[in-house]
Amino acid sequence: MIDLRPLYFGLEGGARLVRLDISGMYLVKGGVSGFWASLFWSAGLVLPLYVLLMLLRFDPQVHDGLRFLFSHGVIYSLAWLIFPVLMERITVFIDRRQYFLRFIIGYNWLGCFYNLFFLLVGLAQASHMISWEAASAISAGLMLAGLVWIGHLAKHALDIPYSAAVGIVVLDLFMGVMINLLSVSLLSN
Structure with a gap:
């Protein structure tokens, strides 16, 4: 039988992290099994909307068709x-x-919500429920919120100063840009 407790507490913890309530970090299952549970459930919940x-x-x-499917599968896997x-x-490196596990488990659950929000905006735009301009504005707001969420989590989960948390946010942003560039290059030609 599938244990749904990591899912429930992960979603509750992620929802608290979205509200900048760091107590959400302590609700989720910890350790190596908590990492795999957070990765499995987060990526699994986001996947249907992504597809x-x-x-x-x-x-x-x-x-x-096959190249499109393969490219997006690779991109999705790399992104997680x-x-x-x-x-x-x-x-x-930063001692x-x-x-690490406390941070990355919280990051995965936070990423679940972050990606779901982005995908819902993308679906609304792709189905012409909102205009491209509105989707762009909402996405920009979500990106800014995501940077704040990740920085807040990094500062508290890793017990680092804000300057180091900003560095982690910049790394996350850089990785997002690189994944998007990879996506474009895989799907072009």
Whole structure:
């Protein structure tokens, strides 16, 4: 039987982190099993909306179906996996390795909400419920909120000064840009 407690407490913890309530970090399952649970459930909850958005954006006259599917699968996997790998090395470098799991578990649950919000805006725009301009404005606001959420979590979960938290936010933003560039390059030609 599937244990749904990590899902329930993860979503509750993530919702608190979205409200900048750091107590959400202590609700989620910890340790290595908590990391895998947060990655599995977060990526799994976001995946159906991601697939739906990709299907809405698929144009058979422009894209090869198999290449489109493979490229987005690679991009989706990298988007969930590359930041934890980098952060593990960074926490070793800044002597905060003991707080890595606490941070990355909170980051995954926060990322679940962050990505769901972005995908809902994308779906609303792709289905012409809102204009491209409105979707862009909402997305910009979400991006700013996401930077605040990640910085707040990094400061408290890793017990670092705000200047170091800003560095982690910049790294996350840089990784997002690199993933988008990879996406464009994989889907072009």
